Amino acid sequence: MASAAPAQTLGQFTSTAKRVPSVRTDLAGVFSTALRTAFPNVDIQPAVAATNNRDHGDYQCNNAMALFGRMKGKEGAPKNPREVATAILNALPDTTAIDGTPTLAGPGFINIKLSSAWLSERIQILVKQRAVVDFSSPNVAKEMHVGHLRSTIIGDTIARTLEFCGVDTLRINHVGDWGTQFGMLIQHIAETRPGGLQGTTTEEVSDLQTLYKASKARFDAEEDFKARAREAVTRLQSGDPEFLETWKRICEASRNEFDAIYHRLDVHILWRGESWYNPRLTPLVEELIERGIAEESEGAKVITVEGLKTPLMIRKSDGGYGYGTTDMATLAQRIHDEKAEWLIYVTDEGQSGHFKLVFGAGKRAGIIPAKNPPRIDHVGFGLVLGQDGKRIRTRDSGAAVRxxxxxxxxxxxxxxxxxxxxxxxxxxxxxxxxxxxxxxxxxxxxxxxxxxxxxxxxxxxxxxxxxxxxxxxxxxxxxxxxxxxxxxxxxxxxxxxxxxxxxxxxxxxxxxxxxxxxxxxxxxxxxxxxxxxxxxxxxxxxxxxxxxxxxxxxxxxxxxxxxxxxxxxxxxxxxxxxxxxxxxxxxxxxxxxxxx
Missing domain, CATH: 1.10.730.10 (Isoleucyl-tRNA Synthetase; Domain 1)
Known part of the structure; x- marks a missing residue:
């Protein structure tokens, strides 16, 4: 997990003067006071956990052995862990949370039974904050497959949990809807479909996937087509009406397909594709160059990040932009425009290196402020496998399961x-x-x-x-x-x-x-x-x-x-x-x- 702020900053999302902390948090506070009173010269955090054996109580304080080890041999040190535990017990402040007197077990474990009356009064009120959860993120012109399952439902559950805790949560579907692949696809449609780009007014995702595979094969094998596809990208990004209209049809077809699946999964998410950030890319890159943050490398513009071997490319040698550029613009927009205090990116574990680079570049560029930075997490996840231990595939074609x-x-x-x-x-x-x-x-x-x-x-x-x-x-x-x-x-x-x-x-x-x-x-x-x-x-x-x-x-x-x-x-x-x-x-x- 890559994080721009320590996990402890969760406190800002889960504490107000009105909120009653969790049981464990309350008990930790009680034992923290006891530890400071009994051993004022030793800095140690309370180790409070639920007991494994209910016959011994509900919770347990496990500091005695560690404290004894740290003080052993020093003048006036306790003779054994039980003596440490006894000193902690004697220093416990009055609390309505604990029923009766805690008991000692073994070499110094302090067992606690909670008051039933106190248990029945527990409440939870969490402060409202602002979080952005980036999840699902399929690619336009391709059908959602089993590989999209984890990002979609893990992200949805995290968002639901934040929302339940009173956090103002923005659910973002960072859809892949821009870039070279669309010039490639649109040019292929123009050349192979009867009537060219005017040959149809609607698109089907299943047809688009077939067309995409064919266009990719041509792009890899035919230099002339590759040149025309890149020209098509320029025409699309320049706002050519015919190309733009075809691109909109492609996006609409994919969105309808995705929304049908989201409806079945009861997932609500805001479509905000890569194209949404496109107007922000050039100003951002020019600013980073002007400030000396971005450097030239083999004709491209990159940002080096301390501790990482590979720099983040923010402009290609041909003047185009890639994922790094979009992700930097996304980071800036979410922190400075959305005022997000917590950013969560839910993608496969294989992208963890990329996000470390993005977050590192964001710090260097000042996009992530040095003072009071937001919490930023990359929530990585593993693969969905078949019974053979390999990526789950269809039996007939070997493709990813739809x-x-x-x-x-x-x-x-x-x-x-x-x-x-x-x-x-x-x-x-x-x-x-x-x-x-x-x-x-x-x-x-x-x-x-x-x-x-x-x-x-x-x-x-x-x-x-x-x-x-x-x-x-x-x-x-x-x-x-x-x-x-x-x-x-x-x-x-x-x-x-x-x-x-x-x-x-x-x-x-x-x-x-x-x-x-x-x-x-x-x-x-x-x-x-x-x-x-x-x-x-x-x-x-x-x-x-x-x-x-x-x-x-x-x-x-x-x-x-x-x-x-x-x-x-x-x-x-x-x-x-x-x-x-x-x-x-x-x-x-x-x-x-x-x-x-």
């Missing part, structure tokens, strides 16, 4: 599975789903399965795409989560009670161990949000919601809900679980199902 085909198959497989389960349900006297319900459920489940299967992986790693695994009813899958939510909704529905009315009169009691464990995990939702944004890791959300479903299952097995004296309390705990589960779904871009 994204629309992948979504179609996921939906079709879910529809078949639901139909099969429906037959069993009807045989047992259950209610039959309508055709409309079947369509909705198969879409939600199919698209959700594809998203979840991707997002549950560490984004930096490659993963194997497997339909059977992602549609498993018992594994860590969207299908499992959706069924779990539907079961909770069914429990509440069978109670025949208005849950809002219950909430007005009933009080949640956490007498059973599984009730308390479930409640504790629910209030850790805010910690999960912090981890997700600090690491820009959507898998933190999937891990959390999967654990939530497991805690609920343990609770449901150990605590009967309907017909018990604790029914109202447990119904509220069910509803709280479902609410948090739905919020996790929303962050992941998955719609909840209430009946399957």
């Amino acid at each position: 994204l629309v085909e992948l979504l179609d198959e996921a939906k079709a497989r879910c529809a078949a599975s639901i139909k099969e389960r429906q037959e069993t349900t009807i045989e047992r006297g259950g209610e039959e789903l309508s055709a409309e319900e079947m369509e909705n459920i198969s879409s939600v489940m199919g698209y959700g399965a594809v998203k979840y299967a991707d997002l549950k992986n560490n984004r930096a790693t490659n993963y194997k795409f497997n339909f059977d695994e992602m549609l498993d009813l018992k594994g860590n899958t969207a299908v499992y989560m959706l069924y779990a939510h539907a079961r909770i909704a069914g429990i509440i529905r069978k109670s025949n009670k208005d849950i809002k009315e219950v909430a007005q009169t009933a009080h949640i009691s956490l007498d059973h161990a599984s009730e308390r464990a479930l409640a504790l995990h629910i209030v850790r939702f805010t910690e999960m949000l912090e981890d997700t944004l600090v690491e820009l890791a959507p898998n933190r959300i999937t891990e959390y919601v999967y654990e939530l479903s497991n805690y609920f299952n343990t609770f449901y097995v150990g605590c009967k809900v309907l017909g018990e004296k604790e029914e109202d309390s447990r119904l509220l705990l069910c509803e709280a679980t479902a609410m948090i589960m739905r919020q996790c779904f929303q962050l992941l871009g998955i719609k909840p199902l209430y009946r399957i």
Whole structure:
């Protein structure tokens, strides 16, 4: 990850005087005070983490051993880690967060049990800030394929999380819609289509992809065509009406195709292609040359960045511009015009070197201010692989799998599975789903399965795409989560009670161990949000919601809900679980199902 500001600057996005910090942050503050009081001459940060064994408590302070090691041998130093831990305990300030007195375990681990009353009062209010998330970014005249999947859904989840936290988020689709390839494509259409550029008034993306491949082959093999294609670029960039009109048709066809996929994935994004920044390129380059930031190298203009061997090219030897120029202009526009305090670029890991160069050049040019710079992250991700461990390809042509085909198959497989389960349900006297319900459920489940299967992986790693695994009813899958939510909704529905009315009169009691464990995990939702944004890791959300479903299952097995004296309390705990589960779904871009 390349960053122009340390990850700790997340604090500006997650703190106000009104905001109650996460549980972990609160406890860290308490132990920070204790550490400074007990050992004022030792600079050490509090090490607070959730316990692995719930029998030992909810959280643990693990500073004792490290502190003992640092002080060992010095005059007046504690004799062992437990003595260090005891000193920390004796210095703890009064707090309503901790229930009773913390206990010591092993060589000096301090175990903490949280107050149930304090847990029930947790809230999260996050300050509104400005962020730009650059994601998806397909190329015009080409169909979206499985390679675009990760950028699209990882970027969407990051944007959704920022938005949920109150951050004013601008979602940008930096579409490849400008450059040499369009002169090449338009010139090929002019020469091969009956009627030339006037031969049609509409374009189809599938046709354009075929034309693009043919034009690229000619560009690589025919010097005369290459010269004409470059001339076509000049005519396009100069505003030739005929060439410009053809380019607009090509862009419109691609946009319609992309928007149809975004609609299915419930992704909302602002189209702002490379062409949008074109008027900014020449003034930017001329300024950088005038200031001595850009230097000449073999006829081109480049910016050298300290610590990096390859410079950033901002003008080619033939006077043209490339990705480096556009990305510098983009950086300037987002920082100085959009006033963004956080820039996030979601692309494959292979582009990390390029962005290090861009961000480094941006610092040198002063585009990224030295004082109070924005946080800037390149969110890299690995490849989607087939079962053979290689890039996922179609069996017939070996080309990248079209994204629309992948979504179609996921939906079709879910529809078949639901139909099969429906037959069993009807045989047992259950209610039959309508055709409309079947369509909705198969879409939600199919698209959700594809998203979840991707997002549950560490984004930096490659993963194997497997339909059977992602549609498993018992594994860590969207299908499992959706069924779990539907079961909770069914429990509440069978109670025949208005849950809002219950909430007005009933009080949640956490007498059973599984009730308390479930409640504790629910209030850790805010910690999960912090981890997700600090690491820009959507898998933190999937891990959390999967654990939530497991805690609920343990609770449901150990605590009967309907017909018990604790029914109202447990119904509220069910509803709280479902609410948090739905919020996790929303962050992941998955719609909840209430009946399957």
